Amino acid sequence: ETGVTQTPRHLVMGMTNKKSLKCEQHLGHNAMYWYKQSAKKPLELMFVYNFKEQTENNSVPSRFSPECPNSSHLFLHLHTLQPEDSALYLCASRLGRGGDGANVLTFGAGSRLTVL
Amino acid sequence: DQQVKQNSPSLSVQEGRISILNCDYTNSMFDYFLWYKKYPAEGPTFLISISSIKDKNEDGRFTVFLNKSAKHLSLHIVPSQPGDSAVYFCAARAWENQFYFGTGTSLTVIP
Numbered sequence: 405e406t407g408v409t410q411t412p413r414h415l416v417m418g419m420t421n422k423k424s425l426k427c428e429q430h431l432g433h434n435a436m437y438w439y440k441q442s443a444k445k446p447l448e449l450m451f452v453y454n455f456k457e458q459t460e461n462n463s464v465p466s467r468f469s470p471e472c473p474n475s476s477h478l479f480l481h482l483h484t485l486q487p488e489d490s491a492l493y494l495c496a497s498r499l500g501r502g503g504d505g506a507n508v509l510t511f512g513a514g515s516r517l518t519v520l
Numbered sequence: 521d522q523q524v525k526q527n528s529p530s531l532s533v534q535e536g537r538i539s540i541l542n543c544d545y546t547n548s549m550f551d552y553f554l555w556y557k558k559y560p561a562e563g564p565t566f567l568i569s570i571s572s573i574k575d576k577n578e579d580g581r582f583t584v585f586l587n588k589s590a591k592h593l594s595l596h597i598v599p600s601q602p603g604d605s606a607v608y609f610c611a612a613r614a615w616e617n618q619f620y621f622g623t624g625t626s627l628t629v630i631p
Contacts, residue, residue, distance in 0.1 A: 408563070435617060444529075446522060447564075447609070447621035459617050494563055507552045509611075509619055511563030 410512035427495030434500035526622035543610030550612040
């Protein structure tokens, strides 16, 4: 158990569907991240929330919409996706302050998304 | 443009020998470096890190070396064990919130 839980673990959706990915952490961390992992590519930073405020949006298409209602929960809302959006979506959290522990991202197991 | 590069997609090592995984970076503003390990169907897990003010950090069988002039990072695992077989990602931090990752190196430790 990594302390960061992602649901669903697998998702198949059509291009016209609307779905959401959920991430939850109870580590007392203050920063939460969405990363995208595609085959043979580095993990791509998508969004960062720090104390519920979005601090980074790495030029992500608007068909991906993040939501962070509190420091423990992070969502990624998906709509009108394309087949090339199929990937592993990883959520991570970070303490955000104080010592070396603040610099370590703790990842969830990921949500494997397939867009048909 | 990829700021963190792992040029070896795979590495095979005999059990008991040393595994050396390499990582290069381009951004001189990176101030903290990390290695993560990933098993199939799991998220990356933190392994070891090093601050840019140091050149070596050791934790048990794992040692990370940083050569800032060469913008090069390496992870040494000795002795290598079959359970070390996984994908290893190098990561670097810029500013407070941005972490950049390499493409990973798949390590296979042969019993």
